[in-house]
Amino acid sequence: MPSPLRLRLQHAVRPFRSASRTARVLVTVGLLITIVFGVAAFLAPTFYRYDGEQYRVEQPDGSFEQLPRLAPPSAEHPLGTTRDRYDVLARIIDGGRLALAVVLFSTLIAMLIGVPLGLLSGYRGGKLDRVLVTVMDAVYVFPPLLLAIIVAFLLQAYFAPGVPSAAAAVGVVYIPQYFRVVRNHTLSVKQEPYVEAARSLGAKERTVISRYVLFNVIQSVPVIFTLNAADAVLTLASLGFLGYGVQPPTPEWGYDISQAIIDITSGVWWTALWPGVAIVTLVTALTLVGEGLNDVINPLLRARGAAGAKLDAAADGEDLGEPANVDPLSPGTEDGSGPGLAGRGFRS
Amino acid sequence: MTGSRPASAPWSDAGSNGPLLEVRDLHTHFPVRTGLFRRGGDLAVRAVDGVSFEVRAGEVFGLVGESGSGKTTLGRSILKLVQPTSGSILYRGRDLVPLSERDMRPLRRELALIFQDPNASLNPAMTVGQGVGHPLRIHGLASSRAEARDQVVAMLQRVGLEPAEAFLDKYPEDVSGGQKQRVVIARALITHPRFVVADEPVAALDMSVRARVLELMLELQRDLELTYLFITHDLATARFLCDRIGILYLGNFVEWGETDRLFDDPQHPYTRALLDAIPLPDPSRRDRDKQLPRGEIPDALAPPLGCRFHPRCPAAFAPCGWEGRDLIEALESRWTEVDEDTFERELGLVGQLGDAEVTATEVRFPSASGVELARWLRHEADQLPSAVATAITDVEVGAHGVTVRFGPGPEPALQVVAGRPVACHLHGVTVRPDGDHVGDPTAAPRGP
Amino acid sequence: MSAAAAPSPRTSSAGPVLSVRGLKVGYRTTRGPLWAVDGIDLEVAPGESVGLVGESGCGKSSLGRGLVQLLPPGAGVRGSVRLADEELVGTSSGSLRRRRGEDIALVFQEPMTRLDPLMKVSTHFVQTIRAHRPDVSKDEARHLARAALAQMGIPPTRVDDYPHEFSGGMRQRIMIALAIVLQPQLIVADEPTTALDVIVESQILDILDRLRRDERVGLVLITHNLGIVAETCDRVAVMYAGRIVEIGPVEHIFSDPKHPYTQGLLASTISLETTELHTIDGYPPDLVSPPTGCRFAPRCPAVMDHCTRVDPTLTTVGPLQEAACLLYPGADGAAVTP
Secondary structure, eight states: OOOHHHHHHHHHHHHHHTSOHHHHHHHHHHHHHHHHHHHHHHHHHHHSSOOTTOOEEEOTTSOEEEOOSSOOSOSSSTTOBOTTSOBHHHHHHHHHHHHHHHHHHHHHHHHHHHHHHHHHHHHHOHHHHHHHHHHHHHHHHSOHHHHHHHHHHHHHHHSOOSHHHHHHHHHHHHHHHHHHHHHHHHHHHHTSHHHHHHHHTTOOHHHIIIIIIHHHHGGGHHHHHHHHHHHHHHHHHHHHHHTOSSOTTSOOHHHHHHHHHHHHHTTOOHHHHHHHHHHHHHHHHHHHHHHHHHHHHHHHHHHHTTTHHHHHHHHTTSOTTSOTTSOOOOHHHHHTTOTTOSSOOTTO | OTTOSOSOOGGGOTTOOOEEEEEEEEEEEEEEEOSSSOEEEEEEEEEEEEEEEEEETTOEEEEEOOTTSSHHHHHHHHTTSSOOSEEEEEETTEEOTTOOHHHHHHHTTTEEEEOSOTTTSSOTTSOHHHHHHHHHHHTTOOSSHHHHHHHHHHHHHHTTOSSHHHHHTOOGGGSOHHHHHHHHHHHHHTTOOSEEEEESTTTTSOHHHHHHHHHHHHHHHHHHTOEEEEEESOHHHHHHHOSEEEEEETTEEEEEEEHHHHHHSOOSHHHHHHHHHSOOSOGGGTTSOOOOOSSOOOOTTSOOSSSTTTTTOTTOOGGGTOOHHHHHHHHHHHHTTSOHHHHHHHHHHHOOGGGSEEOSSEEEEOOSOHHHHHHHHHHTGGGSSSGGGGGEEEEEEETTEEEEEEOOBOOOOOEEETTEEEOOGGGSOOOOTTOOOBSOGGGOOOOO | OOOOOSOOOOOOSSSOSEEEEEEEEEEEETTEEEEEEEEEEEEEOTTOEEEEEOOTTSSHHHHHHHHTTOOOTTOEEEEEEEETTEEOTTOOHHHHHHHHHHTEEEEOSOSGGGSOTTSOHHHHHHHHHHHHOTTSOHHHHHHHHHHHHHHTTOOGGGTTSOGGGSOHHHHHHHHHHHHHTTOOSEEEEESTTTTSOHHHHHHHHHHHHHHHHHHOOEEEEEESOHHHHHHHOSEEEEEETTEEEEEEEHHHHHHSOOSHHHHHHHHHSOOTTOOSOOOOOSOOOOTTSOOSSOTTGGGOTTOOGGGGTBOOOOEEEETTEEEOOTTSTTGGGSOBOO
C-alpha cells in the first residue's frame, strides 16, 4: 500500500498530468531554465576561478596581480571585465545567487504573512475582514517600487544593510497579493457544502480552516509564488539600480547595470548586456512557470466550482455525453449571431 | 457495526415513541442589507416563520416543499448551522436554540446531516478514509489510528462500499456519484448519531442509483435505530419513505400529518396542487383535470398577506387575504389571455399600472376615465383570472381617480381537519395570532 | 441548401418533419474516440412529441445537440439528419444558423444563462426576428414578441423588463417564446424543466403540449424523468449506451415494456404507488470501449449466452413497438461481432 505522503504527492501532481500540453511545456521549460540558474549560482563558485568581488589574483610569490580593466570577452574572462576590474561572469553567477536567495526569502515572507491573514480575514469576515482589506488595499495601491524603497531605507537605517533587509523590502510588496487571492478564494470555499459539512460534524473553527479550507485554497498559491518571484527579481534589480539594494560591492545585477551605463557610450557593451540578459532570462523562466501553473490549476478551480458535478460524473463514465475537457456547451461560442436559436449564449 | 449502540438510552423508556425532537414556533429570519453597511430596517427574508412540529424517535419525518419554501433553512436551523431568530428546538428535552457553537459541538455527534450534492459535500483534499474518519478524530472516538481505520472500514462496508479497503485511499473525484453519496452517509453515521437530517439526499442521483441509496438509508434506519428528517421536493419519494409529512410553503406548514392520510385525502389546496402536478409514469393520468396554481412561489422578502398561498390558489375566496398587488397581478394575467384590442381598451381604462398607488387594503388608479373604470371594476372584474374581485368591498370614484378597497383577510391558523393540522380558510376562517393580515382580521367573514 | 430567405412554408405533406438515419456523435478523449451516440434512427411527424429517456451518460443530450448540429469543437458527427427533407449534417454554419430558429429550435435547462442580462426581453425578440427576417419592422417585431409572450403567459405590460426581473419559470417561458416566435417545425427541448419546481414544471409542459397540438410543432423532449414522458409524449425512445434499445407508443411501452432495460428503468422509478424499491444492478459501460454484443448484457437479469456475442438490432415486438433485445426473434439480424 502506498504511503500517505506518496498518495498526497500523487494527488498533488495529478492536475499537472491532465493539463494541456502547452501548459506542461511552459512549466517544464521555465523550471529547467530556473534550475540551470540555481545550479550555476550555487555550484559554479566551486569551480569557476574568480569570484564576484575579486579584482586581483594572488600570485605564487604572494604578490597580487590586478585583473584587467574593461577587458573584452576572452578565454580568460568569457564575458569580459568591468571598470572596477571585476569578472562579469563571476558577478553574474554571484548576482544570481543573491537574486534567488532574496526572491525565495521575500516571497516566503510575503506568503507566511499574506496566506494566514487572507484565510482568517476571508473565513471570519466582519470587522477584522474590513480592516485588513482596507490596509491591504492601501498597501496594494502604493507604487510597489516606492514602497520597497521606503521599507529598504527604513530597514537599512534601523537594522543592517544586506540580504535580509533587501528580501524584507521586496517581500512587503507582495503580501497584499497573497492576501487578496487567498481571501477571495476562502470566501468562495467557505460557501462549499463540505465546509458546512465539517461544521455539522462538530469540527472546531481551527480544524475547519486548516483541514477543509486551507487545503483547498492553497492551490492558487504556487501560481502567485512563481509570478511574484519573477516580479521580485525585477524589483530587486530596480532597487539595486537605484542604489537602495544590497551594499556594494556585493554583486547584484541591477547595481551592475547602473555601474555599466557609462561604459556603453565608450563602446563597452559587455558590462551592461550580460547582467541584463541574466535578468531577462530568469524573469522569463519564472513567468513561464507561473503562466503554465496558472493553466494547470485554473481549469481545476473552475472544475471544482460550477462544473464540478459534471466533470466528476464524466470521470466515472456516467455522463459520457459531454466529456470532461469539453466546456459545457454554449451555443453562443459557435453561433453568436444565430438569433433564431432558443438558447443563445450571449455571454460568451 | 450493526446495532452497536447501547439500546438503553435513558430517555427512550422502551416502547414509548415520545418526541426525539420538538420544534416550537421556530423563526429564522435573514436581515437584508440595503446599503453597504446599513441594515435595511425591519426588512428580512422570513425563511422559517413560526414552524412547530415534533419528530418521534425512530420515524421518518418528511419536510416537503418547493424551492423557496424554507425547507432547507428549517433543516439547517434545527442543526444550528443557521442561528434561529426565535423559538425553541427541544432535542431530548434540551433547548438547542440558546446553545453556543462550543456547547453544540459535543452534541453534533448525535445530530448528522446528509447533503444533496455528494460532489460538493466531500472535501476534495481528503481521501475517503480521511474524510469518513475525521468525525472520529473530532470527537475523540478512536484511541488509535488503527482503531479509527477499522471503524471506517466497517462503516464503509456497512454502506455497501466493498471492498472497503480499496476506497480508503481514493479521492472523492475518483468515485462515482452514487458511491460518493454512500461515502457522505458513512461520514454522517460513523459517530452513531440518533437524529439525521437528510437534505434531498437522492435528488442529484440517477433514477437507478436513487433507489439503491434510498434502500440503503432505510436499511440503516432500521439497523441503527435512526430518526430521519427527510427534506425533499419529490412527493413520490416522500410518500414512499416518510411516516409523517409536513408540507411547507413560504416558511410555514400548510398542513402536516400521517403520510398515507395526507396523500389519500389532502386538505390544503396547495397539497392537492402538488399531487396534481407531479408527473407520474402512467400515461393514463394524462387527461386528468389538472388544477394548476398560477405563477410561482413569491418572493419571501414580501410574502403575500393573509394566506400565503392565496394568489396562486385555485380555490381561494374572499377572506383569503386579497390585497392591492393581487389586483394588479390579476389584470396583467388577464391581459395575456385577451385579444389585443381588449388589452388596449382596458389598459386605457386603468392607465399605466406603474402609476397605481398600491397598499395592502386599497389600490388607487389615477385614471382619467374614472367612471368607466369604476363601472368595469364593479361589473366585469369577476372576469379576472383570480378570485381577487370577491374581496373588493368598495369602488370609489374621487377627484384623484378610482380607489378600490379590499375586505379583511386574516392569515389562517393551523386548525385540526381530518385529524391533522391544516392552515386553510376553506375549513372555516381562522386567525393566526401573530400572522400578517389584510385589514382587521376579526372582521373577516366566516365560512366559504 | 437553397437560399430561401422568405418564411419557410410549413411542410404540407404527412412526411416526417425530422428524419434521422444512422446518426453518430463522438468526442475525442485521451483514451480514444467516444461515440456518445452510436447509430440512431428516428423520425418525428408534425405535431408529434417524442421523448428521449435514459440515465445520464446514455447519450440523450448528445443526440439532442446532434439534431441541431450544435456540438462542441472537435466533436464528430456521422450519418444523416434531415429536417423537412433538407440535410443538416455537413451544412455550412451560416445556413445552419438560419435554419435554427426558423425551422428548428432548442430549449435548454437553464434559461438565465441564455438571456443577456443587459438586454430588455423585447430587444431579444426584435433582434432574433430581424436577424432572420430583415424586412420585418421594429414595430411589427415587437408586436410578434408581445403575442408570443402572451401565449406563454407573460403579461404584455412586462415585455420591456430585463431578464433578472423575471422568476425562473417566467424565464423558461420567455425562452420558449423566443424559440417559437419564428414558428419552427421542430422544437428540441433538453431537460427544459429540470431546474423548476413541480407546479411550474407542469405549467411549462402544458405549454409545450399546447404548442404541439395547436401549431403542429414536432417536439423532441429529452429528459431523465419517465413521468414527464408519460404525460407529454406520443412516443418514447429509451436510450442506453448511445443506442435506442426500445421505441414505441408511450401507452405500450409503459404498460408492456419489452426490453429488460426499459423494464428495469420503469421498475426503479419511484411513483406515488411505489411500495417496494427496485434497482438495476451495475453501471452503464465505458463508451470508449463498449462491451461486445448487447451493451446491456453485463447488467441484464435475463442475459443469455449469446448476448455478449451478438449485437441486437431493433425488431418489431408489438404494435409500432420495437426493441433491440435477443429475447425477441429478429433481433439477431445483425452480423456477429468479432
